Amino acid sequence: MSAPAPTRPQAPELSSGAAVRLVARREFVERGRDRSFLVSTAVTLLILLAVTVISQLAGGDDDSYDVGLSGAATAAAPGLQAQAEALDVEIDVRDVSPDEARTLVRDGDLDAALLAPGSAVVKEELEGTLRAVLEQASAALVGEERLRERGLDPAQVRAALDVEPLQIEALDPPDEDADRRQGIAFVGTLLLYGQVFGYGFWVALGVVEEKSSRVVEVLLATVSPRALLTGKILGIGLLGLAQLLALAVVGVTVAVATGAVDLGSEVVTPLALVLGWFLLGYAFYATAFAAAAARVSRQEDLQNVTTPMTLVILGSFFAAIWASSSPDEPLARVLAIVPPFSVLVNPPRTAAGDVAAWEIVLAVALMVGAIVALATFAARLYEGAVLRTGAALSWREAWRGRHR
Amino acid sequence: MLEILELRKRYGDKTALDGLSFAVRPGEVFGFVGQNGAGKTTTMRIVLGVLAADAGEVRWQGRPMDAAARRRTGYMPEERGLYPKMRVRDQLVYLARLHGLPADRAEASTDALLEQLGIADRGADKVEALSLGNQQRVQLAAALVHEPDLLVLDEPFSGLDPVGVDVLAAALRARVDTGVPVVFSSHQLELVERLCDSVGIIKDGRMVAAGGVDELRSRGGVRRLRVAVDAPAGWADGLPGVRVATGAAPDGAVVLELAPDVDDQAVLDAARRAGRVREFRPVARSLVDLFREAVAA
Ligand SMILES: Nc1ncnc2c1ncn2[C@@H]1O[C@H](COP(=O)(O)OP(=O)(O)OP(=O)(O)O)[C@@H](O)[C@H]1O
Numbered sequence A: 001m002s003a004p005a006p007t008r009p010q011a012p013e014l015s016s017g018a019a020v021r022l023v024a025r026r027e028f029v030e031r032g033r034d035r036s037f038l039v040s041t042a043v044t045l046l047i048l049l050a051v052t053v054i055s056q057l058a059g060g061d062d063d064s065y066d067v068g069l070s071g072a073a074t075a076a077a078p079g080l081q082a083q084a085e086a087l088d089v090e091i092d093v094r095d096v097s098p099d100e101a102r103t104l105v106r107d108g109d110l111d112a113a114l115l116a117p118g119s120a121v122v123k124e125e126l127e128g129t130l131r132a133v134l135e136q137a138s139a140a141l142v143g144e145e146r147l148r149e150r151g152l153d154p155a156q157v158r159a160a161l162d163v164e165p166l167q168i169e170a171l172d173p174p175d176e177d178a179d180r181r182q183g184i185a186f187v188g189t190l191l192l193y194g195q196v197f198g199y200g201f202w203v204a205l206g207v208v209e210e211k212s213s214r215v216v217e218v219l220l221a222t223v224s225p226r227a228l229l230t231g232k233i234l235g236i237g238l239l240g241l242a243q244l245l246a247l248a249v250v251g252v253t254v255a256v257a258t259g260a261v262d263l264g265s266e267v268v269t270p271l272a273l274v275l276g277w278f279l280l281g282y283a284f285y286a287t288a289f290a291a292a293a294a295r296v297s298r299q300e301d302l303q304n305v306t307t308p309m310t311l312v313i314l315g316s317f318f319a320a321i322w323a324s325s326s327p328d329e330p331l332a333r334v335l336a337i338v339p340p341f342s343v344l345v346n347p348p349r350t351a352a353g354d355v356a357a358w359e360i361v362l363a364v365a366l367m368v369g370a371i372v373a374l375a376t377f378a379a380r381l382y383e384g385a386v387l388r389t390g391a392a393l394s395w396r397e398a399w400r401g402r403h404r
Numbered sequence B: 001m002l003e004i005l006e007l008r009k010r011y012g013d014k015t016a017l018d019g020l021s022f023a024v025r026p027g028e029v030f031g032f033v034g035q036n037g038a039g040k041t042t043t044m045r046i047v048l049g050v051l052a053a054d055a056g057e058v059r060w061q062g063r064p065m066d067a068a069a070r071r072r073t074g075y076m077p078e079e080r081g082l083y084p085k086m087r088v089r090d091q092l093v094y095l096a097r098l099h100g101l102p103a104d105r106a107e108a109s110t111d112a113l114l115e116q117l118g119i120a121d122r123g124a125d126k127v128e129a130l131s132l133g134n135q136q137r138v139q140l141a142a143a144l145v146h147e148p149d150l151l152v153l154d155e156p157f158s159g160l161d162p163v164g165v166d167v168l169a170a171a172l173r174a175r176v177d178t179g180v181p182v183v184f185s186s187h188q189l190e191l192v193e194r195l196c197d198s199v200g201i202i203k204d205g206r207m208v209a210a211g212g213v214d215e216l217r218s219r220g221g222v223r224r225l226r227v228a229v230d231a232p233a234g235w236a237d238g239l240p241g242v243r244v245a246t247g248a249a250p251d252g253a254v255v256l257e258l259a260p261d262v263d264d265q266a267v268l269d270a271a272r273r274a275g276r277v278r279e280f281r282p283v284a285r286s287l288v289d290l291f292r293e294a295v296a297a
């Protein structure tokens, strides 16, 4: 009955760092292979690709045209090129026969064709820049013809009429890239909001899952509540970061490949902002969500206890949308610095507005401070509440619960 | 050795544990029984540190039970707990590693246990896809997978069919034979009687009877006899040192309790004087009897 315990190889001590790593790895792996996660990642990717490609197709016609010239109109080629250069568009010229021209235009291989001076063919209508260019070129051809008929040398006339273009001095020149940066900042804000809220809420769901399945009692008999909480937040956060990076790499690759954007500060800055503020925002909200979720034992009760965070993050989101169009308003400047609003308001303001370095440094420092302070409170609330099942606990009960 | 010393625990003004003490020796199976609400679960949660006692101490191998010792303990909570959506094998390997086992040993131990508990073919299934009884086996595996030095199991047999009980009992036996002490609570007293070396009966947070099963049965030197006599009821009334413990059975037999100094042959003589003796044999007190007496006292 009381045989001496045979010597077994003792399991090595498990440091709390090792426990955190194990918990984080489980969260990362288990959630990463969850079907709904994979599906949502794929859908997000597709949407991102579609947006990039469509914006490229829609915008593509603006700068490059294929124009066919036939017969006497072939003489318009140098004039066309000069015009195109002046208007900052690209025109590829091809010599074609009139019949060919009609077929090519109908098939969309040519945007327009000049059949003869004063006569052009297009598929639907001739618009905007291309119309101006063709009108100019055609008028020049007709004009030269008439000068010649009257015995005048077109070259001399041209030289006489050739004047320097208008010199323009802009008092408040528009930032060439501002619109584009604003667009990227808006998409970034949307992505950031979804990512911070989605992954923060996932932490809340995970905490409740462990409580409602009661597995938390098995876990806490061997790891500390802090290690469990830290590992969970780290694991889910890493998954969120990995997803964001994957989206960014694919999105930027496609956008650069199709020529929608150039790989420069106009892409790198918003991207760095989104990634950096995702980490800060996620750390903040995930901690708050975890503390709130520990108060309840059933998923149905989760909505109630997470309402405060949901409202704050939703408010920040609307503030961020407003701030991306009015980045330099005083209120936007303040919200971009004050945590936790800065999470969503700072990126669009920094991307689109006129920001001093100290503003960014202050915003980040305040946010880090807020995270540290919140983590201290949240860890205690979590410890106090996570083993208590039944009805939802009040914040007060959770706070005192640690002294079980 | 596991020692529970003077544990006290109150919930508000309700006293759950009121100076509870007992000890479990190496290689001993200790059955922890008591009515609903007596304090069994509270005690076990305190041993595992998921609940803090108001007073008292839990000691393991002569020292206060600490986090390292708890990591070497296998625990089956009253309310079962596993990740419902995690695969059985992954889950057991994970739990083993959380208890400090390196990866290779965690996997080897998991596979051996799944085999032993008869669920080797369910390793790749999610826990929620298993029947309740099989989930219970996985739960036991979760308590055993890290090769614990001590087992604390809260009602491990509830909800199992007789075959499941045997499988679980065999798995426990294998651990006990290597010197691991086991504490388990149960309301199935025949099972406790069959499996346990010692029993503790708890009432209102206090241990009212504890010791070896045989020792408890013969405690106080009281012997019991089952006697059937063709005689009117009441023939045994007034015999010195003899108490009629039960009413007459359908066949007219009664159970008599004999004080330590009473000679059973004298009782037999008295019976024969009353009428023809059809049955006369000593009976052991069952754990159920002990339990009823203990909680009624
Ligand atoms: N969280 C709690 N809050 C308040 N009272 C509690 C709590 N947990 C247990 N109790 C009380 O403590 C006492 C002991 O409960 P415990 O669960 O330890 O009993 P038990 O012996 O395990 O009972 P059972 O056989 O029904 O499982 C009971 O009176 C119970 O009502």
Ligand SMILES: [Mg+2]
Pocket (backbone or CB within 6 Å): B040, B041, B042, B078, B154
């Ligand atoms: Mg119980």
